Amino acid sequence: MRFFTGNPENRPTEPEAIHAECPGPEPYLPSEELIKAVNLSIFLKRPLLLEGEAGCGKTRLASAVAHELGYPLYRWNIRSTTRYQEGLYEYDALLRLHDVNLLKDVNAKAKEGERTLNPRSINNYLEFKELGQAFRNDCPSVVLIDEIDKADLDFPNDLLALLEKPYEFRVRETGKTITANYPPIVIITSNKEKGNLPAPFLRRCVYYFIEFPKRDDLKKIVEIHFQQMAEQGDEATKTPPSVDLVDAALDEFLAIRGQKGLTKLPGTSEFLDWLGALAHFANQPYSAAALKAKAGELPYKELLFKLRDDWRRAGFAASS
Incomplete structure (x- = not known):
């Protein structure tokens, strides 16, 4: 498919080998114009916003790009209630409190099933999600943000701060800031379910409309x-x-x-x-x-x- 065919000096740093979370082969036939749009998105480090009728291949493009480049793929499915923090990490405060109470029992064991009970370590109660994991990876990743228009109108603009320099977010519970060594390749799909996306968001995206195949x-x-x-x-x-x-x-x-x-x-x-x-x-x-x-x-x-x-x-x- 020849994704990213531009100047080799502008290519993202590639891992030494294909990443373990790289998806398998994807039967995808991109046009030359679509390949160019992907290349521009990678070169400019801007999200690629895709529109087109259902079934035209918007979602599958992300798998094809990730496989072609040998990068891991993370798919973030957007709902009407989604907030941008949900793509970064989740902190399970209730589970931590449960473990604190459980360990007060002198007869309690240090383990519950396969899970270690250690409420002193906050990392045991943090789970990094699609975008957060991509920021933490030791190689570039592809992140698919699927059907962004389902979310609240503030969601796209909130997302912008994460997808621009310095490409970082703060974990409030630990006070640590996580900065992406390799900004992810972000592909966003939209079906215009709630109308047009905000103008500030559109200005920062590379846009492509996928026509139905001839x-x-x-x-x-x-x-x-x-x-x-x-x-x-x-x-x-x-x-x-x-x-x-x-x-x-x-x-x-x-x-x-x-x-x-x-x-x-x-x-x-x-x-x-x-x-x-x-x-x-x-x-x-x-x-x-x-x-x-x-x-x-x-x-x-x-x-x-x-x-x-x-x-x-x-x-x-x-x-x-």
Whole structure:
């Protein structure tokens, strides 16, 4: 995929070997423009903000980048109640108090199961989370902040202080400041669930909108996807779909996406699931000729349509 193809002097310091927490191979086909956006983000040490319809590959990009560079990946899933501190660390004060009370019992043991009871050491009650762990690593890391727009409007701006120099945060319970030796590569996804993100936050991001793949790109994605599944030893899908079935499925899938009135268009992941079912779910592959002729009900429509109104519209008649 050739991520970060710019001046070698500007590359982030690489670990001596691939990190143990580096994700496995990701069947991802980035465009040259997307590769350039990733490179700019790394070069400028700014977050990469991704937008695009569901299923276009925003989330999977982080895994692909981490694998390509050999770095660990941390995924921070954002909720409506998320605060920026939650991505740094958690301090379990209740567990510490529990241990203090437990050790007052003269008959209590020094261990409870596999856990050492030592309330004198605050580190036993600290757990560093996705962004906090990335700051503490001895090599660069990739951090995916997924669906940032779900959080409160103050969340993006609060996050900015962490993602700029001096790249540090303070652990209030210990009074220590943790400074990142290797600022993480941060990839942020947004679906605009609550409208536009704050302007100060947008100014500090590298922005990229991922277009839905064209037909030729989808065909390449299919090839990479099923090749990887075969390499992973998945017996159920070891034989890739035939060329005729792939072509017929692509034609029908793109016709479905071209329909007017659909609330949620099926994405790449839905297409791969659907094609896998066409090729392997029954005793024999679904007939490419039948798919081209639009004979009968649309097969396995439950893999493509996820909303009631779209489900009701599903069928060959709608795309004829």
